Amino acid sequence: MSEQLKESLSAVMDGEADAFELRRVLDEAKADEDLRERWHRMHLLRDIMRGDIDNYAPQLRQTMWDGLNKHEEDEEVVEDPLHVVPGSSVKVSSPWLGRITGTAVAATVALLIVVNGGFFESDLQGEQNSGFANTQPATGTAIPVPTMYSTATAADRQRMNGFFVSHYQSRGMNMPGVEFAKFASFSTASFSGASFSTGEQTQMPPLADSDVQPDTQNEETSAIE
Amino acid sequence: MSLRYYCIFSLWLALVSTSLVTNQVWANEAEKLLMRMDKAFVELSYDGVFTYFSGGDLTSLRVVHKQIDGVQRERLVHLNGAPREIIRHGGSVDCIVMPGDDLVALEQSIPAGPFTRAFVRQFDRLSDTYSVEQFGEGRVANRMATRIAVSPLDKHRYGYRLWLDQNTALLLRSELIDHAGNRLEIFQFTQLIIGDAVRDEDLEASQHSGSMVNHLRLEPVPNGLPVKQAVMDWSLGWVPPGFEMATADIRRKPSSVENVSSLMYSDGLATFSVFIEPMPKHGAASMVSMNGATVAITRRVDSGQVFHLATLVGEIPEATGQVIIRSIRRN
Numbered sequence: 001m002s003e004q005l006k007e008s009l010s011a012v013m014d015g016e017a018d019a020f021e022l023r024r025v026l027d028e029a030k031a032d033e034d035l036r037e038r039w040h041r042m043h044l045l046r047d048i049m050r051g052d053i054d055n056y057a058p059q060l061r062q063t064m065w066d067g068l069n070k071h072e073e074d075e076e077v078v079e080d081p082l083h084v085v086p087g088s089s090v091k092v093s094s095p096w097l098g099r100i101t102g103t104a105v106a107a108t109v110a111l112l113i114v115v116n117g118g119f120f121e122s123d124l125q126g127e128q129n130s131g132f133a134n135t136q137p138a139t140g141t142a143i144p145v146p147t148m149y150s151t152a153t154a155a156d157r158q159r160m161n162g163f164f165v166s167h168y169q170s171r172g173m174n175m176p177g178v179e180f181a182k183f184a185s186f187s188t189a190s191f192s193g194a195s196f197s198t199g200e201q202t203q204m205p206p207l208a209d210s211d212v213q214p215d216t217q218n219e220e221t222s223a224i225e
Numbered sequence: 226m227s228l229r230y231y232c233i234f235s236l237w238l239a240l241v242s243t244s245l246v247t248n249q250v251w252a253n254e255a256e257k258l259l260m261r262m263d264k265a266f267v268e269l270s271y272d273g274v275f276t277y278f279s280g281g282d283l284t285s286l287r288v289v290h291k292q293i294d295g296v297q298r299e300r301l302v303h304l305n306g307a308p309r310e311i312i313r314h315g316g317s318v319d320c321i322v323m324p325g326d327d328l329v330a331l332e333q334s335i336p337a338g339p340f341t342r343a344f345v346r347q348f349d350r351l352s353d354t355y356s357v358e359q360f361g362e363g364r365v366a367n368r369m370a371t372r373i374a375v376s377p378l379d380k381h382r383y384g385y386r387l388w389l390d391q392n393t394a395l396l397l398r399s400e401l402i403d404h405a406g407n408r409l410e411i412f413q414f415t416q417l418i419i420g421d422a423v424r425d426e427d428l429e430a431s432q433h434s435g436s437m438v439n440h441l442r443l444e445p446v447p448n449g450l451p452v453k454q455a456v457m458d459w460s461l462g463w464v465p466p467g468f469e470m471a472t473a474d475i476r477r478k479p480s481s482v483e484n485v486s487s488l489m490y491s492d493g494l495a496t497f498s499v500f501i502e503p504m505p506k507h508g509a510a511s512m513v514s515m516n517g518a519t520v521a522i523t524r525r526v527d528s529g530q531v532f533h534l535a536t537l538v539g540e541i542p543e544a545t546g547q548v549i550i551r552s553i554r555r556n
Contacts (some may be wrong), residue, residue: 160523163538
């Protein structure tokens, strides 16, 4: 993978890529398993940093905490099999201190696992043995990596679009006016760069708020937030 | 001395209670306006052009609406791109599209069900989940508007800013806003006629050259089965506070013989639908896509030896959708 591509990938993640760069990364990702793998890891890493990871793998976090808390309760020496936390062999007596060390260990363990890839191998086996065609990119982890809309098969897109229209239609029939417009203007062209697994609005352009009067601007902001 | 403090305290109390009452009145006033807005959409005659920004895409449409002998008549005309007209006559919807239109390609994949007017927006129960406030005035399509902010009280739904016509309460502009303050969707009239000047003949479809036109009729399917939750095979273990089931029915895609169970939930403003179908032979087990503020999440549901595919579509944040779809269980 070229350095340039890596940079593009970062830019896409940060929402700083322009349309052309985004398109290039998407096109590359179709064929390049390494790129998809990297994409996945970068997101996983970011989610862990933000503490969002329990949305994806609650059991990972829980298992770690359970393990760490068990040590804490037993007032055992926190072993350092990973050799990553200097001083972790000191017997921890304060629960407060223990928690800090615990967090550091949890974070480091998570980081190591992510960097090394391939965790939850056993779960993955389970998924593969279930006998279903799984067209997700094979990323080597069992965390379900949602397929990007832009790389989905035609059948998958078709199915999903059918549901979009069905939803808009029901909603439009039940809520007049603007809701019906959503159904009426349905177009697959509206699937923009925002169809990534993170669901983030990476391509939302900043809009000039021309309608806000200067004297009501603060009021408006607070009203919405 | 103490009397003076007492006086100051009373004055302060009086001021505080006055402002509380005023706020309350304003909130009620705003909720009343929302109810008027919904009525206005149905009862008024209007003919206008609006723009709709969603998913990074801007479209312009003309809408003509009239209620004739108690029947809702509506015509939506796409003003950009491939010509498309949608004619709504009571409960039936006629899409007039050109060959190659997205809707034609999709026709076989749209699960059709009974569409009844199953629920109305209930603004009176919004106060549990949103705060509704007036915030000044604005001007849209050369009309004066009252602005209303509908702000979510939790992270499970989006916020709205609405501009309502001061004379008729018709919605002139709306914005759908996420928690970071991004506007995900904007709807805005640019030109509008309200009232008797709206002509009946403008409800009829334009004449396109015959061979180029595809008619796509979406109407209530007689074999669609509206069902109560009690007899649905599926239910949700968790929905965000304030969401209640609006409809449940069994649909069928024209392309398939399999039934699709459909559940729709609403909190009075936001909605989401959950569709559950037997696992297709080919397909991704997990998929996420966004169309404007609408997210769609697909996930495999395992119940014993049988696998199903669930798809959630709704105007809710993805994280909330992910939790909901994980709570699907077989009854």
